[in-house]
Amino acid sequence: MDRxxxxxxxxxxAGTLLHMKKSEAANAKEGKEFVGVLVDTTRCIGxxxxxxxxxxxxxxFVPDVKNDxxxxxxxxxxxxxxxxxxxxxxxxxxxxxxxQCMHCWQAACVAMCLVxxxxxxxxxxxxxxxxxxxxxxxxxxxxxxxxxxxxxxSWNPRIMKCHMCYERLxxxxxxxxxxxxxxxxxxxxxxRELMEIARHRVYSHPDKYVHQIYGEQxxxxxxxxxxxxxxxxxxxFRTDLGTTPYxxxxxxxxxxxxxxxxxxxALLLGxxxxxxxxxxxxxxxxxxxxxxxx
Amino acid sequence: xxxxxxxNIFETKGxxxxxxxxxxxxxxxxxxxxxxxxxxxxxxxxxxxxxxxxKGAGH
Amino acid sequence: MNTTAIGTSEFNRVxxxxxxxxxPRGKWLTPFNVISIPIILLGIGILYFRFVYGIGFVxxxxxxxxxxxxxxxxxxxxxxxxxxxxxxxxxxxxxxxEKYHSIVRVTVLNGLLAYIFYxxxxxxxxxxxxxxxxxxxxxxxxYNSVLFLVSWxxxxxxxxxxxxxSPVVAEWAQLEKARKFLSGLTLGAVIFGITLxxxxxxxxxxxxxxxxxxxxPLWYSEFIPVMFVVSSIYAGLxxxxxxxxxxxxxxxxxxxxxDHHRYEEIILGLGKGAAITMFVYYxxxxxxxxxxxxxxxxxxxxxYWYLLEVIGLVxxxxxxxxxxxxxxxxxxxxxxxxxxxxxxxxxxxxxTVIAYRWYDVDKYYPSWQEIVVTLTVVFTEIWIFRWIVTxxxxxGKRR
Numbered sequence: 001m002d003r004x005x006x007x008x009x010x011x012x013x014a015g016t017l018l019h020m021k022k023s024e025a026a027n028a029k030e031g032k033e034f035v036g037v038l039v040d041t042t043r044c045i046g047x048x049x050x051x052x053x054x055x056x057x058x059x060x061f062v063p064d065v066k067n068d069x070x071x072x073x074x075x076x077x078x079x080x081x082x083x084x085x086x087x088x089x090x091x092x093x094x095x096x097x098x099x100q101c102m103h104c105w106q107a108a109c110v111a112m113c114l115v116x117x118x119x120x121x122x123x124x125x126x127x128x129x130x131x132x133x134x135x136x137x138x139x140x141x142x143x144x145x146x147x148x149x150x151x152x153x154s155w156n157p158r159i160m161k162c163h164m165c166y167e168r169l170x171x172x173x174x175x176x177x178x179x180x181x182x183x184x185x186x187x188x189x190x191x192r193e194l195m196e197i198a199r200h201r202v203y204s205h206p207d208k209y210v211h212q213i214y215g216e217q218x219x220x221x222x223x224x225x226x227x228x229x230x231x232x233x234x235x236x237f238r239t240d241l242g243t244t245p246y247x248x249x250x251x252x253x254x255x256x257x258x259x260x261x262x263x264x265x266a267l268l269l270g271x272x273x274x275x276x277x278x279x280x281x282x283x284x285x286x287x288x289x290x291x292x293x294x
Numbered sequence: 295x296x297x298x299x300x301x302n303i304f305e306t307k308g309x310x311x312x313x314x315x316x317x318x319x320x321x322x323x324x325x326x327x328x329x330x331x332x333x334x335x336x337x338x339x340x341x342x343x344x345x346x347x348x349k350g351a352g353h
Numbered sequence: 354m355n356t357t358a359i360g361t362s363e364f365n366r367v368x369x370x371x372x373x374x375x376x377p378r379g380k381w382l383t384p385f386n387v388i389s390i391p392i393i394l395l396g397i398g399i400l401y402f403r404f405v406y407g408i409g410f411v412x413x414x415x416x417x418x419x420x421x422x423x424x425x426x427x428x429x430x431x432x433x434x435x436x437x438x439x440x441x442x443x444x445x446x447x448x449x450x451e452k453y454h455s456i457v458r459v460t461v462l463n464g465l466l467a468y469i470f471y472x473x474x475x476x477x478x479x480x481x482x483x484x485x486x487x488x489x490x491x492x493x494x495x496y497n498s499v500l501f502l503v504s505w506x507x508x509x510x511x512x513x514x515x516x517x518x519s520p521v522v523a524e525w526a527q528l529e530k531a532r533k534f535l536s537g538l539t540l541g542a543v544i545f546g547i548t549l550x551x552x553x554x555x556x557x558x559x560x561x562x563x564x565x566x567x568x569x570p571l572w573y574s575e576f577i578p579v580m581f582v583v584s585s586i587y588a589g590l591x592x593x594x595x596x597x598x599x600x601x602x603x604x605x606x607x608x609x610x611x612d613h614h615r616y617e618e619i620i621l622g623l624g625k626g627a628a629i630t631m632f633v634y635y636x637x638x639x640x641x642x643x644x645x646x647x648x649x650x651x652x653x654x655x656x657y658w659y660l661l662e663v664i665g666l667v668x669x670x671x672x673x674x675x676x677x678x679x680x681x682x683x684x685x686x687x688x689x690x691x692x693x694x695x696x697x698x699x700x701x702x703x704x705t706v707i708a709y710r711w712y713d714v715d716k717y718y719p720s721w722q723e724i725v726v727t728l729t730v731v732f733t734e735i736w737i738f739r740w741i742v743t744x745x746x747x748x749g750k751r752r
C-alpha cells in the first residue's frame with residue numbers, strides 16, 4: 001500500500017467514523033451511487049438473447065438457443081455460463097426468469113473473502129480477481145443465492161460469476177445482457193432510480209404485479225431487482241433469506257476478536273501470577289512493604 | 295409483501311431462566327458427585343484413608 | 354575466525370546427528386505399517402491427479418457443496434480435536450497444576466502436528482494453493498473476513514506451539530543454551546497461544562455464520578462460535594485420554610520409567626474436567642433449544658439425528674465420565690472419551706457437511722478418493738509423531 005493510498009484509506013475510515021451519512025451523500029454526488037438492473041419478468045419472452053450475449057462477451061459457453069430445448073428443465077448458472085433463463089409454469093401462464101449474480105449491497109461473498117478477490121466496486125458490481133483468489137470456495141458457502149461457481153475440473157480453477165460487465169460499464173456501456181434484450185425486460189440504471197420505476201409500475205398496475213420488489217430488501221438489498229406477476233417463491237426465488245445484510249451475521253464476532261486479544265492475555269497473566277506459589281507472602285513476612293518488593 | 299404485526303422476540307426468556315435454575319441445582323449436584331464418594335466420609339476421620347483407597351484402585 | 358570454526362564443527366555435528374536420527378528403527382512389518390503404507394502411497398497418487406486435473410476429478414464436490422470432508426473432517430474436526438494443547442498448557446502453565454506437567458510435551462506435540470497436518474490439509478482443498486501467501490503478505494488483506502482471521506491465527510498458533518515445543522527439540526539436538534533461552538519464552542507463548550486458540554476455535558464456527566439459509570436450523574445459531582470453543586475444550590481433553598491410552602500400549606517401553614498410578618490420576622483428572630465442560634455445553638445446547646424454539650423441529654429424522662448427537666453423544670458420555678471419575682473406572686472413562694469424540698466429529702460434520710443444504714435431494718457424500726486422502730493425512734501425521742516420540746524426550750525421559 002503506497003502512502004497516498006494509505007492516507008486515502010485512513011481519511012475514509014476517519015470520515016466514516018465521524019459522519020457516515022455525509023460521506024454516503026458525498027459518494028452519491030461523485031457518481032459513485034450503486035447501479036443495478038431491473039428485471040421485469042412479466043415482459044421477458046424467454047428468447048435467451050441475454051444468455052448468448054453474455055457468453056459471447058465473456059468467452060463462455062454459447063448455448064444453441066434454437067435447438068437445445070434448455071427451457072424444458074430447470075437450469076442454474078454454472079462455471080460455463082454467468083446467466084441462464086428458466087421457464088416456470090404458473091397460474092398466470094409461462095413466466096421466464098433470468099438468473100445471475102444479484103450484486104448485493106453488502107455482499108456475503110465479499111465479506112467472506114480473505115484476500116479481497118471478491119470485491120465490491122464503488123459502482124456496485126461485485127467482481128472477482130484471479131490474481132488474488134486462493135480457491136477456498138468459502139464465497140460459495142456464504143452466498144445466499146448460490147451464485148459463485150468453481151471450475152472443479154481445472155488445475156487452476158476460476159470462480160465464475162456475473163460481474164455486471166464491469167469492464168463495459170467503465171467504458172460507458174451497458175451490461176451485455178441489457179443491451180441484447182429485445183423485449184425491454186431489463187433496465188440498467190442507478191438503484192435509486194430503478195426502485196422508483198419499479199414502484200411506479202407496481203402502483204400503476206396493481207393487478208398485474210405482486211406488491212413486492214425482490215431485491216429491495218432481500219439479504220439487505222441487491223443491485224438486481226425483480227418484478228413479478230406471481231409470488232416469488234413460485235418462480236424459483238428463495239423468500240426466506242431475510243432482510244439483514246449477510247456480513248452483519250459475522251460483525252459481532254469480528255468485533256469481539258480484538259476484545260478477546262486485549263482482555264484474555266491480561267486475564268491469563270493475572271491468573272498465572274495468582275497461581276504462582278513464589279508470589280505468596282509468607283506469614284512471617286506479614287504485609288510489610290519490603291515483602292512486597294521481593 | 296409486508297405485514298405489520300407484533301412479534302415478541304423475547305418470548306422464550308422465562309423458560310430460559312427456568313433452565314438456568316435447573317442448571318444451578320444440577321451443577322452443584324454434579325460437582326459434589328464428582329468430588330467422590332470416599333472423601334466426604336473419610337476426610338474428617340483420617341486423611342490417609344482416601345489416599346490408601348486410591349492406591350488400591352490403581353493396581 | 355575462531356568462532357566460525359567452532360560454528361562449522363557444531364553445524365557438522367548437528368547435521369551428522371540428524372542424519373543418524375533420520376534412519377528408521379525397530380520392526381518394519383507392524384500391522385500399522387502394513388495398513389498405512391499402501392494407503393499413503395495411494396493417497397499420494399490421488400493427490401497427483403487432484404493437482405493435475407482439478408479437485409473435481411477426485412472428489413464429489415459440486416457447485417452446491419463446495420466443502421467436503423477435506424474441510425469438514427480434516428480441518429474443522431481436526432482442529433477441534435487438537436484443542437487439548439491449549440487446555441493443558443492453560444492448566445499447567447497458567448493454573449500451575451504440576452500434576453499434569455508430564456503430559457504437556459506430548460500434548461503440545463500432538464497439537465502442533467495436528468495443526469500442521471489438518472490445517473495443512475487445507476492446501477489440498479484450495480483451488481489455487483500457490484496464492485496461499487496472499488493473506489499474509491500485504492497486498493490483499495481481507496480485514497472484513499472471518500477466514501482472514503482464522504488463517505492468521507492458524508499461522509501464529511502454529512508458530513506459538515512450535516515455540517512451546519522447541520525446548521524439546523533443543524534438548525534432543527543437545528543445544529543447551531538454546532534450550533534455556535526457549536524455555537524462558539514458554540509462559541508468553543502459552544498465554545498468546547491460548548488466546549489465539551479461543552479465537553480460531555470460535556472462528557471456525559464463525560465461518561458458517563453467513564451460511565444461515567443453508568444449515569439446518571437445529572445446527573445453525575448465531576452462537577456457533579461459542580459452542581465451538583466450549584466443545585473444543587472437552588474434545589481436546591477426550592483426545593488426550595484417547596490418544597494417551599493408545600500411546601501407553603504402543604510406546605510402553607518409552608514410558609517404562611513412569612509411574613502408572615500417576616498416569617491414572619492424570620486421566621481421571623482430565624475426565625473430571627471433561628465431565629464438567631460437557632455438562633455446561635449440554636446446557637448451552639438446551640438454552641439454544643429453547644431460545645431458537647427448536648421443539649418444532651425434532652419430530653422428523655433430522656430431529657432424531659440432532660437428539661442422537663446432543664443426548665447420545667454429549668449428555669450420556671458426560672454422565673459416563675462422571676461415573677468413571679467417581680468410581681475410578683478407567684474402562685468406562687475410555688468409552689466415554691470415544692463417545693465424546695464421536696459426538697464432536699458428528700457435530701462438526703453436521704455443521705459443515707451433513708446438515709449443510711439438508712433440503713437437497715442430491716446430497717454430497719465423500720468419494721473413496723476423498724476418504725483415502727483423509728486417511729493419508731492422518732497416517733502421515735502418526736508416522737511423524739512416532740518418529741519424534743521415539744527420538745526426542747517427549748514422554749519426559751531422555752534416551
